[in-house]
Amino acid sequence: QQKVQQSPESLSVPEGGMASLNCTSSDRNFQYFWWYRQHSGEGPKALMSIFSDGDKKEGRFTAHLNKASLHVSLHIRDSQPSDSALYFCAATSSSGSWQLIFGSGTQLTVMP
Amino acid sequence: EAAVTQSPRNKVAVTGGKVTLSCNQTNNHNNMYWYRQDTGHGLRLIHYSYGAGSTEKGDIPDGYKASRPSQENFSLILELATPSQTSVYFCASGPGLGVETLYFGSGTRLTVL
Numbered sequence: 001q002q003k004v005q006q007s008p009e010s011l012s013v014p015e016g017g018m019a020s021l022n023c024t025s026s027d028r029n030f031q032y033f034w035w036y037r038q039h040s041g042e043g044p045k046a047l048m049s050i051f052s053d054g055d056k057k058e059g060r061f062t063a064h065l066n067k068a069s070l071h072v073s074l075h076i077r078d079s080q081p082s083d084s085a086l087y088f089c090a091a092t093s094s095s096g097s098w099q100l101i102f103g104s105g106t107q108l109t110v111m112p
Numbered sequence: 113e114a115a116v117t118q119s120p121r122n123k124v125a126v127t128g129g130k131v132t133l134s135c136n137q138t139n140n141h142n143n144m145y146w147y148r149q150d151t152g153h154g155l156r157l158i159h160y161s162y163g164a165g166s167t168e169k170g171d172i173p174d175g176y177k178a179s180r181p182s183q184e185n186f187s188l189i190l191e192l193a194t195p196s197q198t199s200v201y202f203c204a205s206g207p208g209l210g211v212e213t214l215y216f217g218s219g220t221r222l223t224v225l
Contacts, residue, residue, distance in 0.1 A: 002154075032211050043116075043202050043216030044155070051211070088154060098210050099170065102147075104154040 003027045004091050006103035014111050019079050021106045023089030025070040030091035030101070033065060033072045038086040038105075047074075047087075079110045115139060118203050118217035125224050131190040133220050135203030141215075142208030144186040146170075146178060148199040149219070155202065161186055162208060193224045 006023050013019045023033070032051050036044040050056045050063040050072060062075045076083055089103040116137045125131045137144065142163050147155040157170030159178035167178040175197060177189040190197055201220045206212040 004154075006154075034213065041218075043204075043218050044214075045216065046213045049213065092211060094210075098212070099157060099160070100145075100212075100214060101157075102155040104152055 002104065003030070003101050004089055004103040006087075006089050006106050008106060009104075010107040010109070012109045012111060013079050015079060015081060017079050017110075019076040019083070019108055019110070021074045021076075021087055021089075021108070023072045023074075023091075023103055025072075025091050027091075027093065028070065029093035029095050030070065031067065031094060032092045033063075034090045034100070035061075035063060035074045036088040036090055036102075038088065040085075044088055076108075079108075081110045081112050084108055084110045116203055116205050116215050116217040118201075118220050120220060121218070122221045123223070125190075125193045125222065127194060127224060129193050129224075131193050131222065131224075133188040133190075133201055133203075133222070135186045135188075135217060136184050137186075137203075137205040137215075138184065139205060139207075139215070140183060141205035142183075143206040143212065144180065145204040145206070145214065146176075146186070146188045147202045147204065148172070149202060150199050158188065158201075193222075195224045198222060198224045 034049045035047040037047045038044040050065045086105045145160040146158040161180040179187045204214040204216045
């Protein structure tokens with residue numbers, strides 16, 4: 001079982017709509033989370049990080065972390081066609097080597 | 113923004129051949145990483161390095177070697193390439209401060225025939 005699991009695998013939303021992506025860790029040592037975004041033909045790029053319980057907002061993007069349930073989500077409001085990409089959740093632990101472990105990704109399509 | 117450059121962009125190799133993928137970063141980051149990306153698996157860590165001369169095994173190191181001859185350069189070596197190693201490979205760098213953001217290159221698409 002992957003240590004970082006994402007859902008859904010794919011998601012389609014209309015332009016201007018809200019996209020919600022989910023991520024759950026199976027390892028209670030994972031306390032630090034990132035969202036990375038990958039456009040087709042490019043490498044992943046860090047979108048935002050969240051280390052504390054609650055919400056973190058950056059423009060149209062809001063991440064939410066619940067450490068007790070090891071659940072993190074990403075909400076994109078007013079979705080744009082340029083938001084169409086593969087979104088990865090990634091996590092790391094303060095114990096061990098600080099390796100970043102990635103989920104399998106959610107493919108987001110924003111329809112004009 | 114951090115600059116990570118990978119070469120080649122595309123590579124076709126034959127089974128049993130030797131393949132070297134190269135990565136260069138210009139941001140003086142201590143840590144460098146090699147990941148492979150496959151549909152349904154996301155990004156999986158192959159090898160990583162804490163600095164020149166150091167290499168460490170990641171989650172899927174079998175069939176791969178790594179070399180970090182300098183702060184800037186990190187190579188991934190497939191001594192005997194197999195079709196199962198057909199994938200997209202990404203190099204990344206990070207400042208090495210514990211909890212860190214990684215900066216990725218644009219990837220190398222490797223096809224082993």
